[in-house]
Structure formats: structure tokens, C-alpha cells
Amino acid sequence: MIDQVAVDMTHGGGGRAMADLISDLFIRHLGNPILARGDDGAVVDTPGARLVLSTDGHVVAPLFFPGGDIGVLSVHGTINDLAMMGARPVYMTAGFVLEEGFPLADLDRIVGSMGKAARAAGVQVVSGDTKVVEKGKGDGVFITTTGLGAVPDGVAISAAHARPGHAILLSGTIGDHGVAILSKRENLGFETDILSDTAALHGLVAAMVAAVPDIAVLRDPTRGGLAAALNEIAAASRVGMVLDEAAIPIRPDVAAACELLGLDPLNTANEGKLIAICPAERSGRLLEAMRSHPLGRAAAIIGTVTEDPATIVQMETSFGGARVVDWMSGEQLPRIC
Amino acid sequence: MIDQVAVDMTHGGGGRAMADLISDLFIRHLGNPILARGDDGAVVDTPGARLVLSTDGHVVAPLFFPGGDIGVLSVHGTINDLAMMGARPVYMTAGFVLEEGFPLADLDRIVGSMGKAARAAGVQVVSGDTKVVEKGKGDGVFITTTGLGAVPDGVAISAAHARPGHAILLSGTIGDHGVAILSKRENLGFETDILSDTAALHGLVAAMVAAVPDIAVLRDPTRGGLAAALNEIAAASRVGMVLDEAAIPIRPDVAAACELLGLDPLNTANEGKLIAICPAERSGRLLEAMRSHPLGRAAAIIGTVTEDPATIVQMETSFGGARVVDWMSGEQLPRIC
Numbered sequence: 001m002i003d004q005v006a007v008d009m010t011h012g013g014g015g016r017a018m019a020d021l022i023s024d025l026f027i028r029h030l031g032n033p034i035l036a037r038g039d040d041g042a043v044v045d046t047p048g049a050r051l052v053l054s055t056d057g058h059v060v061a062p063l064f065f066p067g068g069d070i071g072v073l074s075v076h077g078t079i080n081d082l083a084m085m086g087a088r089p090v091y092m093t094a095g096f097v098l099e100e101g102f103p104l105a106d107l108d109r110i111v112g113s114m115g116k117a118a119r120a121a122g123v124q125v126v127s128g129d130t131k132v133v134e135k136g137k138g139d140g141v142f143i144t145t146t147g148l149g150a151v152p153d154g155v156a157i158s159a160a161h162a163r164p165g166h167a168i169l170l171s172g173t174i175g176d177h178g179v180a181i182l183s184k185r186e187n188l189g190f191e192t193d194i195l196s197d198t199a200a201l202h203g204l205v206a207a208m209v210a211a212v213p214d215i216a217v218l219r220d221p222t223r224g225g226l227a228a229a230l231n232e233i234a235a236a237s238r239v240g241m242v243l244d245e246a247a248i249p250i251r252p253d254v255a256a257a258c259e260l261l262g263l264d265p266l267n268t269a270n271e272g273k274l275i276a277i278c279p280a281e282r283s284g285r286l287l288e289a290m291r292s293h294p295l296g297r298a299a300a301i302i303g304t305v306t307e308d309p310a311t312i313v314q315m316e317t318s319f320g321g322a323r324v325v326d327w328m329s330g331e332q333l334p335r336i337c
Numbered sequence: 338m339i340d341q342v343a344v345d346m347t348h349g350g351g352g353r354a355m356a357d358l359i360s361d362l363f364i365r366h367l368g369n370p371i372l373a374r375g376d377d378g379a380v381v382d383t384p385g386a387r388l389v390l391s392t393d394g395h396v397v398a399p400l401f402f403p404g405g406d407i408g409v410l411s412v413h414g415t416i417n418d419l420a421m422m423g424a425r426p427v428y429m430t431a432g433f434v435l436e437e438g439f440p441l442a443d444l445d446r447i448v449g450s451m452g453k454a455a456r457a458a459g460v461q462v463v464s465g466d467t468k469v470v471e472k473g474k475g476d477g478v479f480i481t482t483t484g485l486g487a488v489p490d491g492v493a494i495s496a497a498h499a500r501p502g503h504a505i506l507l508s509g510t511i512g513d514h515g516v517a518i519l520s521k522r523e524n525l526g527f528e529t530d531i532l533s534d535t536a537a538l539h540g541l542v543a544a545m546v547a548a549v550p551d552i553a554v555l556r557d558p559t560r561g562g563l564a565a566a567l568n569e570i571a572a573a574s575r576v577g578m579v580l581d582e583a584a585i586p587i588r589p590d591v592a593a594a595c596e597l598l599g600l601d602p603l604n605t606a607n608e609g610k611l612i613a614i615c616p617a618e619r620s621g622r623l624l625e626a627m628r629s630h631p632l633g634r635a636a637a638i639i640g641t642v643t644e645d646p647a648t649i650v651q652m653e654t655s656f657g658g659a660r661v662v663d664w665m666s667g668e669q670l671p672r673i674c
Contacts, residue, residue: 009671012396012560012672013561013670013671014560014561014562014565014606014665014673015561015565015604015664015665016665018560018561037495037496037497037573038496038497038569038573039421039495039496039573040391040417040418040419040421040422040556040557041389041390041391041418041419041421041422041424041484041486042389042390042391043387043389043422043424043488044387044389044390045387045388046383046385046386046387046388048383049382050380050381050382050383051380051381051383051485052379052380052381053378053379053381053430053463053464053483053485054377054378054379054430054464055430055431055432055464055465055466055481055483056432057432057433057434057466057481058468059349059468059470080377081377081378082377082378084377084378085376085377085378085380087378091390093390093391095393095394095432095483096394097394097396097434097479097481126390127390127391127392129392129393129394129481130394131394131395131396131479131672132671133396133476133671133672134671134672136473137475138474138475138476138479139470139474139475142434142468144392144394144432144434144466144481144483146392146430146432146464146481146483147378148388148390148485149378151380158376159374159375160375160376219377222351223349223351223355224352224355225351228351236374236376267352269351327352327356328350328351328352328353333350334346334349334470334471335349335468335470335471
């Protein structure tokens with residue numbers, strides 16, 4: 001039984017304190033028959049012939065932020081990595097690195113968020129691990145989640161599949177997550193209602209794949225924002241891109257906050273948005289499917305894939321000029337996810 | 338291209354520095370066609386109808402120790418968790434939390450160890466993630482690995498499957514890893530040649546399952562040592578155990594070091610040993626199969642499962658008495674793995 005208020009080194013020692021933490025806190029929030037077996041690994045039925053494995057570490061600071069916390073982020077992040085491969089997320093594992101002295105009430109709240117997010121997404125957390133490091137050797141809690149999903153037959157989505165002439169779509173406004181985090185981190189003296197957009201995107205993706213089965217590329221623009229994600233796709237597919245700045249959705253308050261913080265919204269992180277690339281003739285149908293889903297109401301066609309061996313992403317600006325959209329031109333945003 | 342000597346915050350920012358680190362260092366050591374695709378997740382073929390998923394965080398201090406490093410440990414640890422379910426390890430993911438200022442040469446050495454260990458075991462690292470935290474918010478590098486394996490038909494190994502009358506076997510000497518780590522951590526003033534026993538146990542397990550398909554339980558006694566692992570099994574199976582102290586293999590120098598350090602070898606960590614429990618009438622055959630494998634040469638039958646609703650693990654001592662073997666009676670050993 002947990003009768004302490006903070007993590008101490010015994011919680012990582014492999015003894016009874018760790019066993020109690022697992023049974024009292026982790027199993028309570030994340031429990032399912034597979035996790036409850038208490039084995040070193042989780043035996044699961046294969047969810048399909050083609051599987052997707054994806055892993056993601058989470059070190060966001062602060063741990064609690066407007067619109068979410070590290071727990072919900074760690075579940076959504078891994079679900080989204082699976083969804084970006086066109087996969088249905090099925091199982092998840094979670095590894096925790098806890099800092100000595102971290103309040104157990106905060107851990108309880110975080111793991112509670114994870115359980116809620118996993119249940120909402122229909123994903124089971126089937127295996128986990130807990131390690132504890134001395135005070136000053138960590139930062140509260142780091143969470144590494146790994147997801148296993150199944151790819152339906154006929155779906156072949158990859159960053160390498162963009163082709164000249166394809167349309168580039170974006171599911172909604174950019175920069176919300178990055179600004180929500182920074183608004184709590186710095187003493188910036190601005191009041192804002194901006195919330196992280198953290199969301200599980202697999203439902204949106206399922207609706208999109210049903211409407212347009214030959215979607216070429218899906219990618220969630222997280223760390224590094226839209227600019228990094230588009231450059232990654234351009235490099236993997238050996239293509240260029242031309243974006244239309246006026247078509248890229250952004251909330252006015254996010255735009256204003258970015259201005260204030262000296263950030264480029266194109267480099268600012270998102271946790272509930274996706275980029276989709278598909279044959280131009282199907283872009284209208286895909287846009288309609290996206291706008292019909294609650295997480296794609298503000299979707300837009302934002303550009304076109306071009307032939308360009310130099311794999312440059314360009315943007316036609318709202319003022320009529322053009323500029324190169326590079327990976328990261330503004331300030332670095334550490335620990336955004 | 339990496340032209341720096343230490344990790345800095347840009348390596349975690351999602352920009353070009355991170356992309357370069359991944360392509361120059363991680364792909365070089367861990368590369369395979371699946372990882373090289375550079376997608377958010379890895380599409381893999383299903384290796385079987387019944388899968389095992391297991392995750393393990395690694396925070397060992399020091400990062401380099403006699404007989405291994407955190408990299409090799411992170412690969413062996415997850416392979417062994419899969420093997421303890423009777424599974425053949427096939428795929429692995431790796432998530433890194435790097436501390437700003439960590440020498441890239443050390444990271445290179447660690448990821449090199451991972452690549453070598455994975456290749457030796459026939460396991461592919463198919464997906465990864467890198468995060469960077471500020472100096473003083475981490476401790477060099479933490480690695481969370483997750484493994485996916487396939488369980489052969491007919492194999493049903495679980496900590497809950499021990500039954501009264503079953504024999505308890507151990508694959509070799511205990512305490513080597515814990516003593517090897519501590520010999521480098523404390524200024525203890527003793528010279529020792531003791532190496533960590535870190536090893537991938539899936540080959541040994543395959544030989545054991547081939548000889549005795551109805552093995553009931555497998556468990557690697559890592560954190561918390563033999564005592565914690567046996568107590569976990571006893572609790573999961575609702576049984577007791579009686580051990581024979583004289584039958585438990587231990588190197589004389591490890592016994593001497595434990596004496597010096599005030600440790601109980603039963604609580605001291607191992608990274609290349611396993612406990613097996615099977616019907617008594619097959620224990621001779623299982624022992625022979627274990628001793629025929631390089632990682633089981635010192636295997637021994639160390640006790641018997643008993644009927645005991647109180648799930649107590651007892652030991653008949655070499656002096657003719659008996660004592661309870663509890664989870665963790667000695668000092669805690671933080672960050673042993």
C-alpha cells in the first residue's frame with residue numbers, strides 16, 4: 001500500500017515498494033487482464049498481418065500545461081505515430097523514469113490521464129516499467145511509450161510516397177501546442193486561453209483512409225512544427241513543395257503570441273494535427289472527409305508537391321513574395337513534448 | 338554531419354541537428370532497411386499468431402561497467418523479457434533521453450554496443466526516438482527499449498504457472514552483475530575481476546523449450562535479485578517455495594564481495610541468468626539441456642515449489658537451519674540496470 005507522498009529510491013529497487021507502486025497506482029489506472037498478469041512481457045494476439053511499431057519519449061516541461069499533461073501527451077503521441085502509418089492502434093507499453101522526491105499525487109494524476117486517454121482511444125497498455133533516479137538526476141517524470149498497431153491491407157503510407165502534382169493538406173490550425181507550453185514556461189506577461197491541441201488522430205485517419213484509400217503520406221507536425229515535417233517528407237520523397245501561406249490555418253491569438261515570442265508558427269509544435277498528401281484529383285474528397293470529422297473542421301489544402309531534386313520547400317507569402325521554409329529558422333523550443 | 342563533441346539542446350529540437358544525429362550516429366549503428374525508411378513508425382511483418390510485447394527502462398550508473406555498458410544492457414534486458422515468455426525476439430525499438438553536454442563519443446560507443454548486441458541476437462531495431470533535456474535534468478543517457486517477439490504454439494509460460502511439486506532451477510551463479518556495478522561506483526578499496534553477466538538468454542531458452550516444452554515459469558532475476566523474482570512467482574502462482582542454500586551457485590569472489598559490501602547475494606542483481614520451474618519428473622532433462630548450453634554450464638536444481646496459501650519463500654541454510662527469503666532485506670541498490 002502506498003503510504004508515502006513522494007517517490008523514493010525504493011520505488012525503483014525491485015523490492016516490495018516497487019511492487020506496491022505498480023499494483024496500487026499503475027494497475028489501478030492502466031489495468032487490463034493482460035497487464036494484470038504481472039509477467040515480464042505481455043502475450044497478445046496478433047492484430048493483423050502487417051504491424052506497425054513506434055516509440056516516443058516524452059520530456060515535456062512543465063508536466064502539466066493548458067489542455068493536457070505529459071500523460072495524455074505520451075498516449076496521444078504514440079497513437080498518432082501509428083496512425084500516421086495508416087495503422088489502427090491496438091496495444092501500448094509505457095516506461096517511466098521517476099525522479100526521487102516526485103510527488104506521488106502528481107504521478108497519480110499523470111497515470112490517470114494516460115488511462116483515460118488510452119481507454120478513449122480503445123488502446124490497452126499491456127506492459128510497463130518503472131525506474132527511479134536520484135534527486136537532481138532527472139526531472140519529475142519522463143515517459144517512453146511504444147505502440148503496436150495493425151495496417152489494413154492495401155494501405156501503403158510513407159514519407160517517401162509524395163509525388164510531383166500531389167496536393168498537400170493540413171487538418172487544422174498550427175502552433176497551438178507550442179504556444180500553450182511556452183505560455184506556462186516563461187514569465188512572458190501575456191494572458192492567453194490557448195490550449196494544447198493534444199488529440200488522438202487515429203479516428204480522423206480512419207475516416208480519411210476510407211474516403212481516399214491511396215493517401216500517399218501522413219505526418220503529424222510535432223517537434224519542429226510544419227516546417228520540419230514537410231522538409232522530412234520532401235527529403236524522403238526527393239521532391240519539392242510550394243505552399244500557400246494564406247491557406248495555412250492559424251488562430252489569431254496563436255499568431256499574436258508567436259509574434260510576441262519571436263517564433264515562426266511554421267516551426268512551432270502541434271500535438272493534434274496532421275499533414276496529408278494525396279493525388280490532386282482526390283484532394284477535394286479528402287478535404288471533405290477531414291472537415292466532416294471533429295478533429296479536421298479547419299482542414300485546408302495548403303500547397304502542392306513539385307519536382308525538385310534539391311528537395312526545397314517554398315512558400316508563396318501573403319504579401320506576394322516567396323521564401324524558403326527551412327527546418328528550424330527561429331529559436332529552439334526545448335522539451336516541447 | 339556531426340561536427341560537435343557533445344549533445345546540445347538542438348539535438349532534441351526536431352530540426353536539422355536532430356536529423357543529422359539520427360542519420361550519422363543511430364542509423365550507422367542500428368541501421369536496417371526498416372529503420373532507414375525514416376517514418377514515424379516501422380511497418381513489420383507479423384512474426385507469429387501470438388506476440389509478446391515488453392518494455393524496459395535503463396538508468397544504470399555508471400554507464401560503462403566491467404563486462405558491459407548501458408547499451409548492451411538495454412538490448413539484452415528486453416530480449417530477456419521476451420525470452421522469459423518463451424518468445425523468439427524479432428524486433429526492438431529504442432527511446433533515448435540525452436542530457437545536454439553528454440559526450441557524443443560516449444553516445445557513439447553506447448549505440449555501437451546496442452547495434453552489436455542486436456545483430457548478435459538476430460534482432461532488428463526498427464524504430465527510435467531521441468529527446469534532449471537540459472544539463473542537470475538527466476544523467477548522461479537513459480534508454481527505454483521495447484521488444485516484440487513471437488511465441489511458438491504450445492508454449493504457455495507465465496509467472497502464474499508454478500504448481501506444488503514443481504522443481505526450481507537456476508541457470509548459473511548469482512550476484513555477478515550487481516557486484517560488478519557496485520565495484521565501480523563506490524570507493525570500496527577492493528580489487529576485483531568480477532564482470533557483469535549481461536547476456537541474451539533467448540538461445541538458452543530455445544534449447545530448454547525444445548527439451549522440455551511444458552516449462553511452467555521462466556524469470557530472469559534482475560533488480561531485486563533471486564529473492565524478488567522468486568517472491569513474484571510465488572505471489573502470482575499462490576504457492577510457497579523451499580530452497581536449498583547449498584545448491585545455489587555463487588562465485589567465491591562474488592560471495593566475498595557481498596560479504597564486504599554487506600549485501601545479500603539473493604537480493605543482488607543479475608543480467609544473464611534465469612529461473613526455470615517445471616514438473617519434477619522433467620527437471621533432470623531440463624538441467625541437462627541447460628548445462629549443455631554455454632549460458633547454463635553452472636545450472637542447478639535449487640528447490641521445490643510447495644503448497645502454501647501464505648506464498649512464503651523459505652530457504653534451508655547451509656548450517657541446517659531455515660529462514661524466510663523476503664523481497665529485499667538488505668540495503669537498496671539503486672540504478673543497477
